[in-house]
Structure formats: C-alpha cells, structure tokens
Amino acid sequence: MARIRDVVVIGAGPAGAGTAARLHQRGVRDVLVLDRSRFPRDKPCGGGLTGRAADALDELGLRLAVPHAPSGVARVRFGTFERAVALARPVNVIRRTDFDASLVEQVEALGVEVRTGARAEALDVGRDAVSLRLNSGEELSARIVVGADGVGSIVRKRLCGGQRLGPHRLFVQEVEALASGRAMLYDFTPMREGLRGYLWAFPLADGRANVGVMHYPSTRQDGPGLRRMLRDGLARHGVELSPRGARGWPAWGYHPRAPVAAPRMLTVGDAAGIDALTGEGIAVALEHGQIAGDAAARALATGDFRFADYPRTLRHAVVGRELNLDRWLAARLYQAGPGWQRWVGLALLDADVLELYAARVAGTEVLADQKLRLLQTLARRWTQWRRRRLELEAAVS
Ligand SMILES: Cc1cc2nc3c(=O)[nH]c(=O)nc-3n(C[C@H](O)[C@H](O)[C@H](O)COP(=O)(O)OP(=O)(O)OC[C@H]3O[C@@H](n4cnc5c(N)ncnc54)[C@H](O)[C@@H]3O)c2cc1C
Structure with missing residues (x-):
C-alpha cells in the first residue's frame, strides 16, 4: 500500500506556497506540493501586492525578491471626477511569472518537496486518508489535502457542488x-x-x-x-x-457561507474566494495559507481531522472579516439596478470613505474594525445626496 503523507497541497501559487511555508513554521515536514504547471508559469493578474500582502509574506518568512514597482498613490476616477489618495504604505506591483516562481523557490529552499507538471485529477476521501490520482496515473494518499488549486479547484468542486452566483x-x-x-x-x-x-x-x-x-x-x-x-x-x-x-x-467572490472545509480537506486562496469588491486575492491567498497551515498542523497533533472550526476561524480572522465587508460593499456598489449611482456618489466621490479604504489597502487599518465609522460616514453622506448627485452628473456630462 502507498505510504500516507501528512499533507498534500494541490497548487503552488501564493495560497499553496503560503500554506507550505506555514506548515514548515509549525514543524510539519511530510508535505508535498503539487502543481500541474511548470514554473515559471504565467497567471493573468494585476500583480498589485497591498500592505496586507507584505505583512502576510513577512509572517510566513517569505520575501518579495523580484522586481516590483512601488506605487504610493491611487487615482480613483469616475468621468471627469478624480481623487488622488495617498497610501501610507505602497502597493508593490509585480509580474506573477516572477513572483510565483520566487515563492516556489523559497519554499523548496526550506526543504519542502514541490512536484510540478503534476495535475491532481480525482480525489477520494476515505476513513484514514484522502487518495489522489494524478495525470501520470500515480496514486497518492494523504492525511490532509489542501486545495490551493485556484478558481477551477477540484477540492472546491467537491465541497461546493453548484454555484448560485456566477464568477x-x-x-x-x-x-x-x-x-x-x-x-x-x-x-x-x-x-x-x-x-x-x-x-x-x-x-x-x-x-x-x-x-x-x-x-x-x-x-x-x-x-x-x-x-x-x-x-x-x-x-x-x-x-x-x-x-x-x-x-x-x-474568479469566485468570497461568500461566508460557501463551504471551505470538510473532513481531511481545506481550501485556501481562490479556491475559497477572492475579494468581491476589488478582485484582490494575493494577500487573501497568503493569509488563508497561514490559517490552513495552522489548522492542518493542529489536526496532525490532535488526530481530529474534521476541520469543524476552520470555516469559523476563516470568517472571524481579519481576512474573513475584510472579505465579508467588501462583499457587502460590492453588492451595493455593483448592483444591477440604478441604485449603483448613489453608491458611486457615496463611496467613490467621498474623501473620508476613500481615506478609510486606502488605510485598509495599505494594511494600516482593519476596515472591518472601523465598520461603525464607515457606516456613519456613509449615512451622513446619504443625507447630502442632492449635492452629490449634481457632482455625479457634472462628472459624466
Ligand atoms: C486579471 C486578474 C487580475 C488580478 N489582479 C490582482 C491584483 O492586482 N492583486 C491581487 O492581490 N490579486 C489579483 N487577482 C487575484 C489573484 O490573481 C488571485 O487571487 C491569486 O492568484 C490567488 O492565488 P492562488 O494560489 O489561490 O491561486 P492561483 O494563483 O491560481 O494558483 C493555483 C495553482 O494551482 C494549480 N492547479 C490548478 N488545478 C490544479 C490541479 N488539479 N492539480 C495541480 N495543480 C493545479 C495551478 O497551476 C496554479 O499554479 C487578479 C486576478 C485576475 C484574474
């Protein structure tokens, strides 16, 4: 019978590399990371690494070791209206081809086994292990499988079945x-x-x-x-x-009720959902990696592989709370009906709201902790809607 590994991580993007780095920090050594691609591989992306991504890399002991363009100003536009917002810490813009290959190198340098050109095609959850079949026909077994396999995740498919909202x-x-x-x-x-x-x-x-x-x-x-x-x-x-x-x-937008775990299985990064408002997902992937790495290490130590607490831990962590707030904002700002114009006026044309959001991007504030302040600001502006509407109309005329 094939040997049972402790953890197999499917996917070596930021979520997979982040999970592997965290498992290493927690002393878990029997880890295999699989990726269907060979690195350097491309991934369509804006490549914006926010302050939160920088913090997550630090916490994982990973470095930003590739060319990057630091940008300290965000220009937000609607028609002729424009507001420049200074970021307390810059967003570093990278090319994913370089960045992801560098993360894989750093994880390999820790001694983690990364196997590329290896696609996981099927998985079967048994009582003591999960069996995986690869494109080569090889069968692998692991006590825990982490789905860091992006938007088309086979682990996500297994957990979620059908989707209500499209991607x-x-x-x-x-x-x-x-x-x-x-x-x-x-x-x-x-x-x-x-x-x-x-x-x-x-x-x-x-x-x-x-x-x-x-x-x-x-x-x-x-x-x-x-x-x-x-x-x-x-x-x-x-x-x-x-x-x-x-x-x-x-890309799937994060939803707090979408399943992210099952016995012996966890999802991270795009497999669990991106930021619905901005589409940001690199920081999310690295932050999920920390939480999944901790959960997997704990399961190996206790023998409890149900991961019953993982969804709650993910939801209550800073990353989950920020994703949930952005989900709420996205549903309003990007609504199908005409109400979106009001939200553009409230959220995009407003200096205070943009300042608050800029602090979240820089990673100097947790916006979810400032929710009351945000809601009070939005409510105050709501009462000034007539003036806002004139500004909005002037911006598009
Ligand atoms: C156009 C675009 C612009 C974006 N811009 C930004 C941005 O500016 N800033 C930001 O933070 N985020 C941005 N995002 C989101 C960001 O790209 C993702 O959130 C991020 O890549 C998630 O990382 P991940 O590791 O979860 O997934 P991925 O990076 O997709 O990695 C998944 C890995 O799994 C592998 N894999 C998949 N299936 C299998 C399988 N069956 N077996 C083995 N391996 C498998 C893939 O080869 C891949 O390497 C953008 C996304 C898009 C599409």
Missing part, C-alpha cells in the same frame, strides 16, 4: 507606459456602459503597465463586451490596445 470576470493585458506615471489608476467610468466593476492601470517596474477590467456578476457581460469596455476606457487615457487582446479569467 467575477477579469481581463488583463500589458501595455506601454501610461501618462498616469507611477500612480495606480482605478477608473469606474465604464460603469456607465454596464460594467459592474472598474478598469485599472498599474505601473510595472520596467516602465510598462498592466491594464484590465473586473466585472462583478450582478449582470451578464460577455467577453467581447468587457474587452470593448477595456479598449474604450483606455482610449480615454490615450492608450491604444494591441489587437492581440486581453486575457480573461474567472
């Missing part, structure tokens, strides 16, 4: 430098054309930039429509997209 859709492409220089651009203007999300432009270390759109699934938008919004939106910034076009990728 977020994101498109990204690299372009020559932008006139906006080193600032990060978040442009919500395409919401007028039906986007429920925003267009971004993030500067890269070599002077180029990555640009993209994110669409929240409150309405249906097809790929050509989203690409058109990206193209037209960038044309307003004087950027012409190459005909090769942007690459699309789906």
Whole structure:
C-alpha cells in the first residue's frame, strides 16, 4: 500500500506556497506540493501586492525578491471626477511569472518537496486518508489535502457542488507606459456602459503597465463586451490596445457561507474566494495559507481531522472579516439596478470613505474594525445626496 503523507497541497501559487511555508513554521515536514504547471508559469493578474500582502509574506518568512514597482498613490476616477489618495504604505506591483516562481523557490529552499507538471485529477476521501490520482496515473494518499488549486479547484468542486452566483470576470493585458506615471489608476467610468466593476492601470517596474477590467456578476457581460469596455476606457487615457487582446479569467467572490472545509480537506486562496469588491486575492491567498497551515498542523497533533472550526476561524480572522465587508460593499456598489449611482456618489466621490479604504489597502487599518465609522460616514453622506448627485452628473456630462 502507498505510504500516507501528512499533507498534500494541490497548487503552488501564493495560497499553496503560503500554506507550505506555514506548515514548515509549525514543524510539519511530510508535505508535498503539487502543481500541474511548470514554473515559471504565467497567471493573468494585476500583480498589485497591498500592505496586507507584505505583512502576510513577512509572517510566513517569505520575501518579495523580484522586481516590483512601488506605487504610493491611487487615482480613483469616475468621468471627469478624480481623487488622488495617498497610501501610507505602497502597493508593490509585480509580474506573477516572477513572483510565483520566487515563492516556489523559497519554499523548496526550506526543504519542502514541490512536484510540478503534476495535475491532481480525482480525489477520494476515505476513513484514514484522502487518495489522489494524478495525470501520470500515480496514486497518492494523504492525511490532509489542501486545495490551493485556484478558481477551477477540484477540492472546491467537491465541497461546493453548484454555484448560485456566477464568477467575477477579469481581463488583463500589458501595455506601454501610461501618462498616469507611477500612480495606480482605478477608473469606474465604464460603469456607465454596464460594467459592474472598474478598469485599472498599474505601473510595472520596467516602465510598462498592466491594464484590465473586473466585472462583478450582478449582470451578464460577455467577453467581447468587457474587452470593448477595456479598449474604450483606455482610449480615454490615450492608450491604444494591441489587437492581440486581453486575457480573461474567472474568479469566485468570497461568500461566508460557501463551504471551505470538510473532513481531511481545506481550501485556501481562490479556491475559497477572492475579494468581491476589488478582485484582490494575493494577500487573501497568503493569509488563508497561514490559517490552513495552522489548522492542518493542529489536526496532525490532535488526530481530529474534521476541520469543524476552520470555516469559523476563516470568517472571524481579519481576512474573513475584510472579505465579508467588501462583499457587502460590492453588492451595493455593483448592483444591477440604478441604485449603483448613489453608491458611486457615496463611496467613490467621498474623501473620508476613500481615506478609510486606502488605510485598509495599505494594511494600516482593519476596515472591518472601523465598520461603525464607515457606516456613519456613509449615512451622513446619504443625507447630502442632492449635492452629490449634481457632482455625479457634472462628472459624466
Ligand atoms: C486579471 C486578474 C487580475 C488580478 N489582479 C490582482 C491584483 O492586482 N492583486 C491581487 O492581490 N490579486 C489579483 N487577482 C487575484 C489573484 O490573481 C488571485 O487571487 C491569486 O492568484 C490567488 O492565488 P492562488 O494560489 O489561490 O491561486 P492561483 O494563483 O491560481 O494558483 C493555483 C495553482 O494551482 C494549480 N492547479 C490548478 N488545478 C490544479 C490541479 N488539479 N492539480 C495541480 N495543480 C493545479 C495551478 O497551476 C496554479 O499554479 C487578479 C486576478 C485576475 C484574474
């Protein structure tokens, strides 16, 4: 009979590397990380590492060891309205090809076995172990399997079955430098054309930039429509997209009631859900990795592999509370009906709300702890809606 490993982590992206690093910190040595790709591998992404991602890397003993462009200002736009928000700590923009390969190298340097070109195709949960079948036909067994296998996660599929809300859709492409220089651009203007999300432009270390759109699934938008919004939106910034076009990728928005664990199985990162408001997921993946690593180490120590507390721990951790607050904000700002305009006026045109959000991005504040302040600010602004509406109308005319 095949030997039973302690932990198999499926996926060597930030969630898988983060989980492996945490298991190593907790003294768990019998860990195998699998990935169907060979590194360096690409992953469509804006590559923005927030202050929270920097903290999560530190806590895991991992380093940002690749070229990165620090950006200390976010420009938030809607029509002609623009507000620049200073970030107390910069967002570092990386290329995922470099970043993920560097994390894998760092984890391997700790002595963790990482097997690439190995796709997990099927899993079967038994009484004492989970059996995995790989694309090579090889069978593996583990006491615990961690699904760090991204949006198409086989572990997530096993836990969730059908989905109620469709996935977020994101498109990204690299372009020559932008006139906006080193600032990060978040442009919500395409919401007028039906986007429920925003267009971004993030500067890269070599002077180029990555640009993209994110669409929240409150309405249906097809790929050509989203690409058109990206193209037209960038044309307003004087950027012409190459005909090769942007690459699309789906992502599941985090929902606190979506299953994230079952006996002997955990999910982390995109397999558990991204930030529904921003589409941010790298910090989330690294923070989930810490929580999953701790849970797996505890299960091995106690022999209790049910993971009954994991969903609650994830929900109550800073990462879960921030994801839940952003889920609430996203459902309002990106709603299908006309109410979204009011929320653009309340949340995007408001200096206090943007300052609060900037502190969350920088990682200097936990926004979920400031919920009352946020709600009070939103309520105060609600009463000034007439003036806000005039500002909004002026911005789009
Ligand atoms: C266009 C776009 C822009 C984004 N911009 C940002 C941003 O600016 N900042 C930010 O923080 N987040 C951003 N995100 C989100 C971010 O990319 C993800 O949240 C992040 O990659 C999640 O990491 P992960 O490790 O969970 O998943 P992934 O990075 O997707 O890694 C999953 C790994 O699992 C492997 N795998 C999958 N299935 C199997 C299998 N069956 N067997 C073996 N291996 C498998 C894959 O090869 C992959 O390496 C963006 C996402 C998109 C799509």
